[in-house]
Amino acid sequence: MSGRFVRSSKYRHVFGRPTRKEQCYDNVRVSRNAWDTNLIKVNPKYLAINWESGGGGAFGVIPLHERGKLPERIPLFRGHTAVVLDTDWNPFNDDLIASCSDDGKVFLWRVPENFTVTPDIPADEIQDVNPVGKLSGHPRKVGHVLFNPAAENVLATSSGDFTIKIWDIEAGAAKLTLNVGELVQSQSWSANGSLLVTTSRDKKLRIWDVRQERPAHETNGHSGAKNSRCVWLGEHDRVATTGFSKMSDRQLALWDIRAPREPISGFKTLDSISGVCMPFWDEGTQCLYLAGRGDGNIRYFEYENDKFEYLSEYKSGDPQRGIAFMPKRGVNMHENEVVRIFKTVGDTYIEPISFIVPRRSELFQDDIYPPTIGLKAAMGPSEWLAGKEAIPPKISMASLYEGAGLKEVTPTQDKPTPPPKAAEPTPEPTPVVKGPPPSMKEQGASMAAMVSKFADEDKPDEADDSSSFEEVSKPVERPSAITLSPADDVEPPAVSPPHLWRAKSAESAQQPASTSDANTSTAESTSAVPADAVQREIDAIKNLIAEQTKTIAAQAQQVQNLTMEIEQLKAKLED
Known part of the structure; x- marks a missing residue:
């Protein structure tokens, strides 16, 4: 067949x-x-x-x-x-x-x-x-x-x-x-x-x-x-x-x-x-x-x-x-x-x-020998009776293959018996080809939202915390980019939004102006550092938005091409 x-x-x-x-x-x-x-x-x-x-x-x-x-x-x-x-x-x-x-x-x-x-x-x-x-x-x-x-x-x-x-x-x-x-x-x-x-x-x-x-x-x-x-x-x-x-x-x-x-x-x-x-x-x-x-x-x-x-x-x-x-x-x-x-x-x-498994190789076959349960329990009887749930740590099969004894590779897991769909620790990214493509109206709204977000970044005091675009800029660590002088006592809180960090850094740059004239030059140099860092971040965000805009435009073109192909197929079927 x-x-x-x-x-x-x-x-x-x-x-x-x-x-x-x-x-x-x-x-x-x-x-x-x-x-x-x-x-x-x-x-x-x-x-x-x-x-x-x-x-x-x-x-x-x-x-x-x-x-x-x-x-x-x-x-x-x-x-x-x-x-x-x-x-x-x-x-x-x-x-x-x-x-x-x-x-x-x-x-x-x-x-x-x-x-x-x-x-x-x-x-x-x-x-x-x-x-x-x-x-x-x-x-x-x-x-x-x-x-x-x-x-x-x-x-x-x-x-x-x-x-x-x-x-x-x-x-x-x-x-x-x-x-x-x-x-x-x-x-x-x-x-x-x-x-x-x-x-x-x-x-x-x-x-x-x-x-x-x-x-x-x-x-x-x-x-x-x-x-x-x-x-x-x-x-x-x-x-x-x-x-x-x-x-x-x-x-x-x-x-x-x-x-x-x-x-x-x-x-x-x-x-x-x-x-x-x-x-x-x-x-x-x-x-x-x-x-x-x-x-x-x-x-x-x-x-x-x-x-x-x-x-x-x-x-x-x-x-x-x-x-x-x-x-x-x-x-x-x-x-x-x-x-x-x-x-x-x-x-x-x-x-x-x-x-x-019939194979010719004489090397360790890691694809058919994943880590397995060893001789160490996840808990004692008193912990189990108290309600603890865990899977015992796992050992490397490669170490047994090489004669190195039991070697733990996976610690005790606190979330046992996961559903089969959640067996992988990180979900697979959804391919673009799956599901219906976004409409032109939806893509236009998405582009408008990103442009609006870009405008907000130029005005840090009016940043919108509810926008999901912050997830894109998350890899850029703003606190590490803002370097305060030893004279500045103001530190951004760990849970403060990025726009508050920038606002506080601006305030700290203005504080030395009220001190003696001898410290004026030092204050200007310290205030210049966070300003440059913020500008670099804005430039990076601009580049990122430009790349995303190109990607969306390419996807829109792809949708248009697919639409034309569908229309051609319909015309052939009608003939």
């Missing part, structure tokens, strides 16, 4: 590369519990796995560099009296992890120093790891744990008692409680940690103002009977959800959190596969990844102009039940890897999948 349009994107050819089995994490025992969580979690140092074990609940932790087949007996993180349902790594400390269980307890753990799953001791002497903290408050099972992405040591837990508790793990106490009224199926924090989005069994999508302990918005989500998932799109004020229609078709939806009554562009049908779609957002590439639970496919979309543009799909014959998403600071930039996903295969081994 000769006229086919291909959307430009640097991620259009991203492909997923599997890992050879000998480089996977083999001989694991993934929990066979039917609870709908991701089963595994990863950070740049460790991989956590909900473990299938008897005699209570446990999960395993594997250092990422210890690949291959695991021994039959490894040290487990054991302490729950029922099966472990979910885990989550602390985003600001790679050695801390939280777990929740069917026993209603939430435990906090610290990975021991020099931890390994292959200790050089007999198997019967291997010691399990004990928790370092315990959070009790839910009377029923706790299904999800999720650390706040901006505030340090703030943890959200959802339970079968139909509530979400917000914990300050430093104090070991629940500070806030969200009464959902139904079983929570998934939850996701906003980038600044002030809002929380949830999906639940009653098919409602709720956006919680957490510190007010109430939903800011509540609307109907996916109408299907199966579980739905949600994910916050990083620093945007958008949320993506996956779920099912009444006909059991898998769906994807994009929501504006300011008006979430209906999804943007409606519910998009993906396919008719029965497995839950697990969504993951990558802030660096602005891409959404959807991994099917029970199938081996991973689709990815690029978010652009409030739409998800389909990129491609990684297909595999090995179905996954659990998925983990590596934080950006853990990817391999030397191979142009933008995302690394870990998937469970047959509940017996974990396979890493690298998503790579």
Whole structure:
């Protein structure tokens, strides 16, 4: 098709590369519990796995560099009296992890120093790891744990008692409680940690103002009977959800959190596969990844102009039940890897999948590796509870690429979660070709206003402060141009308009006339300096007005030419 349009994107050819089995994490025992969580979690140092074990609940932790087949007996993180349902790594400390269980307890753990799953001791002497903290408050099972992405040591837990508790793990106490009224199926924090989005069994999508302990918005989500998932799109004020229609078709939806009554562009049908779609957002590439639970496919979309543009799909014959998403600071930039996903295969081994931008250059690719969140939180738990909102400082990916460690490049941002249109700090200038051109009457009025303004500048005492033309002359610093002598005690106030500065300088030039004759010559020299400076400013303004007049005349000529072309086209159409 000769006229086919291909959307430009640097991620259009991203492909997923599997890992050879000998480089996977083999001989694991993934929990066979039917609870709908991701089963595994990863950070740049460790991989956590909900473990299938008897005699209570446990999960395993594997250092990422210890690949291959695991021994039959490894040290487990054991302490729950029922099966472990979910885990989550602390985003600001790679050695801390939280777990929740069917026993209603939430435990906090610290990975021991020099931890390994292959200790050089007999198997019967291997010691399990004990928790370092315990959070009790839910009377029923706790299904999800999720650390706040901006505030340090703030943890959200959802339970079968139909509530979400917000914990300050430093104090070991629940500070806030969200009464959902139904079983929570998934939850996701906003980038600044002030809002929380949830999906639940009653098919409602709720956006919680957490510190007010109430939903800011509540609307109907996916109408299907199966579980739905949600994910916050990083620093945007958008949320993506996956779920099912009444006909059991898998769906994807994009929501504006300011008006979430209906999804943007409606519910998009993906396919008719029965497995839950697990969504993951990558802030660096602005891409959404959807991994099917029970199938081996991973689709990815690029978010652009409030739409998800389909990129491609990684297909595999090995179905996954659990998925983990590596934080950006853990990817391999030397191979142009933008995302690394870990998937469970047959509940017996974990396979890493690298998503790579195919490029030949061996240099650092700064366009696909923008600054990312590091290990420093934006605030502590007390500041967060007091109402502070901020996004953590970001680190340079180039410093990680060069092996220089974590280097902050972006300070803590006080205005988090901006709308997509306000993502850039400075708006793009509006091109002249956009919108209807100004009429000749409007241009004439504009020129007359500028001429009038020029006349006012010749009479500084009658300057019009309300005129917008002062914005044009703003780069000229008038106070610095007016140099007063040490004998002059009068200084222009910092907030005075320019015409008042000039008036005061004239008064100060006249003051020495009433003093002794010996100071007369000095007064005349000091009064001449501001007069010359003002004259130079007036000349500069005259030149500026002349240039603007030429520009407006050229635009008027362009409008006239366009009008003539339109008339000619009309005449041709009439013929």
